[in-house]
Amino acid sequence: MSYIVRRLFFYLIAAWASITFNFFLPRMMPGDPGTALLAKLRGQGDVRPEAIEAMMKAYGVSNDPLIVQYFDYLKNLARGELGVSTSWFPASVTQVIGTGFIWTVLLMGAALLVGFGIGSLLGVIGAWKRGSWMDNVTPPVFVFLGSLPYFWIAPLILFAFAFNLSWFPARHAYNTDLSPEFSWAFISSVLLHMVLPVLSIVIVSIGGHLLGMRNTMIAVLSEDYVTMAEAKGLDSRRVMFRYGARNALLPVLTSFGMSLGFLLSGSLFTEMIFAYPGMGYLLINSVRNIDYPLMQGLFLMITLAVLLANLIVDLLYARLDPRIRQA
């Protein structure tokens, strides 16, 4: 019990720290929202400085001292208000994030689960049958694929499977002739559109998961209790998963938790290449336009997601490993 309380306290402090960083970091970037605004007006020719000032006011760009702005920010945050996005004005940050959130969760979640699942499974089997042809082939192949630059392999996949073979759609989250609804036509369209983006991420991420799992698994398999289990004559699959994989999973879970948190930041390249809606594009766009409220909103979600994922991992640890509960 005290373990959980201590963890919760730690996460509370971490949340405050990240919220604070969240506020100050964007403001340390070169440039300011006013100039970014002006930059967007290029080509419209005749914008007078007075107009810019009026706009800054409308956008809620404040000239108060930073510390005052900081407490305003905390106050608004406490009320759940993330403010108005300056680059998507007059839409609120919540509304803007809403356009990409679900797709990022779907795409990155699927990619993470598939990548982690396949990678770990291959790692477990590889470690179990060390020296077999599979163990000799899979790690180098997937590590090689993983080291290929994503911006090179993803367009290749797009070009081969969407453009040349036309097996899968080339862009968007669903067929643009359909509207979101609870029907098989729509759901199947969403699934079909996910195939290539997910595949591209899985291909480059599988190697990492595979190696992580294989290495810890090998260490676990040399433990006495595994030998003991085998000596008892237990079914080899039972030994592999219940005795080996379950214990090997502990350190791997940490990295899984980290990726779980980071998945919210989306994948900019995936979104750009497959024209898939999501938070990665929003993030880069908010930085380009020096849109402080949107940046804060996005970073906040990402940091909170990382913290939450780690908290869950910590709690799971306690569940998986009784020693931690006593410590």
Next chain:
Amino acid sequence: MVKESRVAPIIREFEEGRISRRDVFKRFATLGAGASVASLAMTTGSATLFARNAVAMQANEKGYLTCNNEQQATYIQNFNPLGPAGGSVRWLAQFGIYEQLFVFNTIKNEPQPWLATSWGFNEDNTVLTVKLREGVQWNDGEDFTADDVVFTWKLVQGNESLAGNGARTALRYVDDIVKVDDYTVQFLYHTVNTISVYEVGGQVIVPEHIWKDVEDPVTFANEEPVGTGPWMLDRFESQIYELKANPNYWQEGRPYIAGLRMPAFPSNDSIHLAWLNGEIDWGGNFIPDIEAVYVAKDPEHFGYFFPSTGATVALYMNTEVAPFDDPNVRKAVSMAIDREQICDIAMYGYTHPADTTGLSDAFESIKDAEAASAGWTDYNVEEANRLLDEAGLEWDGDWRVGPDGNPLSFELNVVSGWSDWVQSCELMAGHLREVGIEAVLTPYDYTPWLERLNEGNFTMTIGWGFQGPTPLNHFRALMSSESYYPIGDNRAGENWIRFKDDEIDRLIGEVVATPDVEEQNALFVEMQKRFAELAPCAPLFPGPAWGEYNTMRFEGFPNEDDPYSELSPWEQELAIILTTVYPAGEQPDGWSVSAPEGEGNVPMEAESYQASPSASPAA
């Protein structure tokens, strides 16, 4: 999955001339699963293209025209055409759903009546009278009248944060807007400014009966727009939105097409792929080497129109920093640049070298031949070296040195990632080496780059030009005290080079005081001569107005053969294009380019307006 065996006979029938192209599409469509039809893209010749286009044809059952203008990953539903500048309003809220009084046609260099039939100033240019078209209705059935025009202008006038698209600028000279009768409006000027008529014409009008109940027009997202235009909202989703034709549009019979669809594309690459796939009908994207990359894929249907009518891109030198305070040094720098090479390599031959007026082809008809051929935009290294010698910038080893003995070495600023500009600058740095000036290519991110320019914290940079319906914007931006701010003052959003000239100020004063286009043009010639004499910057090339089309499904786009307007979806003349195009092979009887009737610009009688001194803030 569709088998090739089912597609091949259709193509064969077509190639033997037994069925029409339209029939091919129809029969392809019945095969279903369009994506797999496209797998035939691997077969040969024309069949490839038809198979490919069948996909797009089928993906678009409603017969809507697919276009691309905004680069977005997701859309936010916002159709407020007056909203603050820099906000995120959807394309076609202006000039598509809401309409302007008249449309300025860049190619013809003249305004064309639209919601207004005629307009003109009175004797002393203090009152602009605008006659509105009768019989125009909002798409909810209400009549469009003078009340709506007055309301729209007063709304912008009373709301500093509303940008509008012209009203904000014109309101610097306008005191009041009054309704004379249901179809006549007068703009009362406290400061004579005849050129602002174009801003009055371009401002789109919103309906009073709806907007009068809007609590805050600045934050109003106007999700269900009611306009007078040819388009109405059909559906809106975060990755696509569609507009359908307004059945009661005032230009009877138009638009000829059922609707428009705007799928979201977050990057140039994804748009390019869609272009090649024949999925987009109209757009304004930069496509490198377009003849080979795009047109060659289907020369019969794929086309583009890149008139050099965009603002002129220039090499700007800070004229308050030595040695660029000397016009001869600026001319020397300009002559050292091989513009032909830049146009060929960095711009793929899409444009041509600028002349010594700095004006683009949009003003071809009013360019002064003498001013345009002052010589300092011609590539002439010898003359450049002579001028630099004369200016006392002596060689010292590989580089020239200034009077203080320091070598002439300057940062040449550019926006990182803007590949055409970066390449232009790389070439220029090479050219300047020949005359002993070291230009150190220094890329910045967009915002910091612009910040430095606005503050005057730069020596050399490449940058865009300033253009409006008349050359006024160009000269006012680069040479007038109206745009001038000293170094360090970041309000210099146009006059980055910190240059002003009394003669130009005087000419501007005269030009805005006459409504007579002939007189205006004579004054613009004087300004051109001044530009040619003083060389405030080194103009490089007029920017191409990007526009591509695909006539597979729709025809009637402007192009080189029929340049009735720009093809660009960025200008207000898109209103003309979208009411002119029609489904391929179905040209309507008596089809013509959209040109609503009206007398246009004519003198209008009105009593002279005397502004009360208190009511006329300094312009």
